Amino acid sequence: MTLKDLGEFGFIRKISQGCLIRPQQVVRAIGDDAAAFEPLPGELTLVTTDLLVERVHFLRQATTGFDLGYKCLAVNLSDIAAMGGTAREAFISIAIPDSCELDYLEEIYRGIKHLAAKYQVNILGGDTTGSKADLVINFAVIGSVPAAEILRRDTARPGDLIFSTGQLGDSRAGLHLILNQVALDAPEWQLLIQVHSHPEPQLAEGRFLAQQPGVHAAIDVSDGLSSDLAHIVSESGVGARLDAGKIPVSESLKRFCECFKFDPAEFALAGGEDYTLLVTVAAEQADDVARQFSARFQRPLYLLGEITTTGGMELVRPDGRTTPITPSGWNHFGAADG
Numbered sequence: 224m225t226l227k228d229l230g231e232f233g234f235i236r237k238i239s240q241g242c243l244i245r246p247q248q249v250v251r252a253i254g255d256d257a258a259a260f261e262p263l264p265g266e267l268t269l270v271t272t273d274l275l276v277e278r279v280h281f282l283r284q285a286t287t288g289f290d291l292g293y294k295c296l297a298v299n300l301s302d303i304a305a306m307g308g309t310a311r312e313a314f315i316s317i318a319i320p321d322s323c324e325l326d327y328l329e330e331i332y333r334g335i336k337h338l339a340a341k342y343q344v345n346i347l348g349g350d351t352t353g354s355k356a357d358l359v360i361n362f363a364v365i366g367s368v369p370a371a372e373i374l375r376r377d378t379a380r381p382g383d384l385i386f387s388t389g390q391l392g393d394s395r396a397g398l399h400l401i402l403n404q405v406a407l408d409a410p411e412w413q414l415l416i417q418v419h420s421h422p423e424p425q426l427a428e429g430r431f432l433a434q435q436p437g438v439h440a441a442i443d444v445s446d447g448l449s450s451d452l453a454h455i456v457s458e459s460g461v462g463a464r465l466d467a468g469k470i471p472v473s474e475s476l477k478r479f480c481e482c483f484k485f486d487p488a489e490f491a492l493a494g495g496e497d498y499t500l501l502v503t504v505a506a507e508q509a510d511d512v513a514r515q516f517s518a519r520f521q522r523p524l525y526l527l528g529e530i531t532t533t534g535g536m537e538l539v540r541p542d543g544r545t546t547p548i549t550p551s552g553w554n555h556f557g558a559a560d561g
């Protein structure tokens with residue numbers, strides 16, 4: 224069966240199964256003119272959207288439908304995590320070219336629903352339409368956060384220590400392997416490809432950190448460590464110093480960099496789509512926060528540098544030399560990774 228046989232309403236009926244997984248507070252889901260749900264008293268509403276265009280953000284032939292759907296939702300959940308919030312409702316609009324098979328579309332929704340079920344996110348609506356050439360997917364995700372616990376980019380303070388909730392650079396390495404079709408089934412590269420294809424949004428980590436005293440600012444690493452830290456630095460009117468030797472990189476990334484002659488710290492600085500959270504924490508509370516984080520999540524909160532008073536960012540090399548860091552991650556208006 225093709226999408227034409229099924230028709231728009233047949234397609235919507237088919238994909239709307241399993242979209243409402245948390246019916247509390249939801250008055251109307253898919254099937255009315257608008258969705259209706261009750262806000263949580265005392266919480267701020269968070270809204271994030273993402274527009275993903277084939278050939279700009281993804282290559283249909285290089286990704287499965289499942290991975291595409293999973294990742295589209297994951298990147299939006301990551302933005303809610305970066306605000307310290309809980310993700311609640313999702314709206315998905317999709318423009319479908321004739322060349323896109325029904326099976327591929329169903330796989331997209333299977334990927335979305337897999338992650339939505341894991342994080343208890345309802346899919347409450349969206350829109351479907353035709354497209355002349357490319358597949359275009361838009362997500363809107365709504366979350367909430369207690370007003371006093373919101374995490375922002377503009378509240379870092381000089382003297383804060385900078386932490387990451389996970390290792391950096393793996394996703395960029397995975398993308399390099401996928402785009403260059405390098406030994407994709409080799410067991411030593413599976414972790415890198417997995418991190419790139421199925422990033423884990425740090426929702427529990429973001430919520431936990433938002434409740435800790437001394438956690439000042441946060442952002443998720445979507446464009447790359449250097450680019451995303453630059454947002455905290457410019458929004459907060461501060462500087463930052465990173466210790467190259469402390470930037471957390473996996474054993475897989477070290478092996479990858481040896482094999483392909485990259486510098487792991489550079490790769491982690493520029494590599495996008497890690498979807499870890501960067502947080503800045505008051506120095507006095509940093510030990511406590513890091514200890515509680517590792518007790519709760521059974522892995523370290525990685526210290527990688529500190530917020531300084533001066534504008535700009537610098538990298539302290541293992542030999543003590545200091546070099547300026549320029550934001551060098553993903554540029555949406557520049558060239559794609561090669």
Ligand SMILES: [Mg+2]
Pocket residue numbers: 301302305442443445
């Ligand atoms: Mg973000």
